[in-house]
Amino acid sequence: MNRKRVLVTGGSGFLGSHLCEQLLSKGREVICVDNFFTGRKESILHLMDNPYFEILRHDVTFPLYVEVDEIYNLACPASPIHYQHDPVQTTKTSVHGAINMLGLAKRIKAKIFQASTSEVYGDPEVHPQTESYWGNVNPIGLRSCYDEGKRCAETLFFDYNRQHNLRIKVGRIFNTYGPRMAMDDGRVVSNFVVQALRGEDITVYGKGEQTRSFCYVDDLVTGIIRFMEDTPDEFTGPMNLGNPGEFTILELAENVIDLVGSKSKIVFKDLPSDDPMQRKPDISLAKKAMGWEPTVPLRQGLEKTIEYFDGYLKSIEDE
Ligand code: NAD
Ligand code: UDP
Ligand code: UDP
Numbered sequence: 255m256n257r258k259r260v261l262v263t264g265g266s267g268f269l270g271s272h273l274c275e276q277l278l279s280k281g282r283e284v285i286c287v288d289n290f291f292t293g294r295k296e297s298i299l300h301l302m303d304n305p306y307f308e309i310l311r312h313d314v315t316f317p318l319y320v321e322v323d324e325i326y327n328l329a330c331p332a333s334p335i336h337y338q339h340d341p342v343q344t345t346k347t348s349v350h351g352a353i354n355m356l357g358l359a360k361r362i363k364a365k366i367f368q369a370s371t372s373e374v375y376g377d378p379e380v381h382p383q384t385e386s387y388w389g390n391v392n393p394i395g396l397r398s399c400y401d402e403g404k405r406c407a408e409t410l411f412f413d414y415n416r417q418h419n420l421r422i423k424v425g426r427i428f429n430t431y432g433p434r435m436a437m438d439d440g441r442v443v444s445n446f447v448v449q450a451l452r453g454e455d456i457t458v459y460g461k462g463e464q465t466r467s468f469c470y471v472d473d474l475v476t477g478i479i480r481f482m483e484d485t486p487d488e489f490t491g492p493m494n495l496g497n498p499g500e501f502t503i504l505e506l507a508e509n510v511i512d513l514v515g516s517k518s519k520i521v522f523k524d525l526p527s528d529d530p531m532q533r534k535p536d537i538s539l540a541k542k543a544m545g546w547e548p549t550v551p552l553r554q555g556l557e558k559t560i561e562y563f564d565g566y567l568k569s570i571e572d573e
Contacts, residue, residue, distance in 0.1 A: 257283045257306065259321070261364075263314050263355060264328035266293030268435050269369070269427075271301075272475045273326060278304055280479070285320060289313040292331045297434050314351035315343075318358055324482065325366040327355045330404075332371075334397065334526065335440035341399035348403030349410070356414045365421040367482050368411050370492060372428040372533055373401045382500075382534040385426070385492050395528040408492065421487050425478055428496025428535045432471030432555060433562035443468065446507055447556070447563045450516035460525030462504030467534045469497035470555035473548035480544045489543055496535035497548040506552075513556055 260277055264270040265286030270293065274284050283306040286298060290311065301307045312318055314329045330347050331337040337344040352368065359366040375383045376391030391401045414420040431443035439445075449456050477495045501509075507520050540546045 257281060258323045259283045259285065261285045261287060261320060261322040261325045262328060263287045263326070263351070264293065264330060264369070266290060266295065266298050266309070267328065267332070268297070268432075268439070269430060269471065269475065270328045271297035271434055272432070272471050273328065273478065274298060274301055274307065276475050276479060278307055282306070284308070285310060285322060287312045287314065287318065288329065292333070292336050292436065292439070294436060314354055315346045317354050320358070321362055322364055325355055325359055325364050326369070326478070326482070327352065327366060328369040330369070330400075333440040334400075337400040338396055341396075344399040345403040348400070348407045352407035352410045356410055356420065359420055360414065360418050365423070365482065365487075366411075367423040367425065367478065368407060370408055370424050370426045371400075371404050372426055372494070372496065372535065373397065374405050374408065374426060375533070376401060377528065377530040378532065381532055382498065382536040383494065384536040385494055385539055392528050396526070397528045412490070415490055422490050423481050423485070424491040424493070425481055425495045426492050426535075427474065428469060428494065428533065429466045430469045430471055430474045430496070432559055435559075437563070437566065442466070442503060442506065443556070443559060444563070446510040447514070447560055448567070450510045450514040450518045451560070451564055451567055453517055455521040456507045456511065456518050457523050458503055458507055458520055459523050459529065461522065462507065462520075463502055464525075464529060465500050465502050465532045465534065466506070467497055467500045468506070468552055468555070469495070469548055470550035470558070473497065473550050477540060477544075477546045480546050481540075485544055493539050493543065494535040494537055495540060496537065497552075498535055498537055499552055500532075500534040501552065509553060509556060510560070513553065514560055
């Protein structure tokens with residue numbers, strides 16, 4: 255059988271591990287490239303027995319020579335605490351990483367997907383966000399290493415497309431959550447779920463009035479693969495991928511406390527700088543282009559995430 259060979263950068267991260275898993279289950283051969291900055295071997299341990307799965311420890315800011323049919327470029331820390339830990343490296347990962355993966359794609363004539371982000375819209379003044387909105391990003395703030403790095407990566411993708419006829423797919427991913435987020439990831443869903451399960455205070459930043467739209471990981475990964483495999487080459491995006499259900503952070507905290515049945519109390523902490531006030535994807539393009547929309551509502555996805563973290567916390571307590 256002529257299996258399609260697929261490269262997934264950032265493949266041991268939260269989204270990457272789910273993507274590798276879904277691609278293998280569709281019969282693809284998968285090469286996972288990761289420098290294990292925020293990724294963990296335990297997230298892909300269950301794939302290691304699969305003869306069509308391979309791991310390369312590699313930093314995408316350095317050139318990479320492999321032969322594949324398709325590339326999914328996900329390498330980049332996604333949680334604010336991790337991408338702000340070494341901001342220069344974050345920008346390098348987005349920009350040099352994109353240049354190297356695009357150079358690779360150009361040489362081997364591979365189709366390439368870029369994991370872009372809703373952060374390209376910054377603190378949006380247009381709501382919900384459509385792909386035609388150019389965004390409101392602070393170019394010199396604490397989040398800009400990530401936001402501007404991802405914006406520059408989009409520029410590179412579109413210039414390689416125009417200049418070298420490269421087949422590109424740019425997906426703007428909105429907040430996604432689910433099993434296998436790292437316990438110390440620092441993003442809001444994993445923080446709240448772990449805090450609630452441990453009976454610790456739930457740390458709401460600011461007044462908790464800011465909104466986010468949360469997509470369950472299986473829905474998101476299905477959307478990414480459909481975009482890559484089932485849309486025509488002329489359709490490059492950028493395309494929003496996310497769940498349009500919008501919640502305040504306070505509502506998220508209340509839902510998590512309720513579903514866990516936790517005695518945790520909500521405490522209010524300082525709002526991080528440049529924290530966007532609202533975020534909700536307009537997904538009409540994804541619906542029209544590939545008939546895709548999320549199917550898992552927030553409470554159902556949270557239940558699965560809580561079940562995962564409950565098992566995970568018990569397993570590390572037993573060690
Ligand atoms: P994650 O931090 O769990 O995964 C990122 C992976 O990239 C990790 O395995 C990390 O070790 C690896 N990595 C980082 N720098 C690297 C480098 N220089 N070379 C090789 N590997 C490197 O984050 P995630 O949530 O899985 O996000 C994956 C991608 O999706 C990121 O590009 C992120 O920007 C994008 N994204 C995610 C979300 C979300 O809500 N999860 C939203 C928007 C965009
Ligand atoms: N590159 C890579 N793997 C390849 C081909 C290229 O990592 O198989 C890197 C290469 O090191 C270069 C980058 O991709 O820095 C951009 O390549 P491109 O051919 O677009 O530009 P050039 O080599 O002319 O700088
Ligand atoms: N947040 C919070 N408590 C936490 C972690 C995050 O209130 O323990 C807030 C954060 O300030 C932001 C929202 O939750 O408004 C989403 O944060 P996250 O880091 O998950 O992603 P972002 O969308 O900001 O990149």
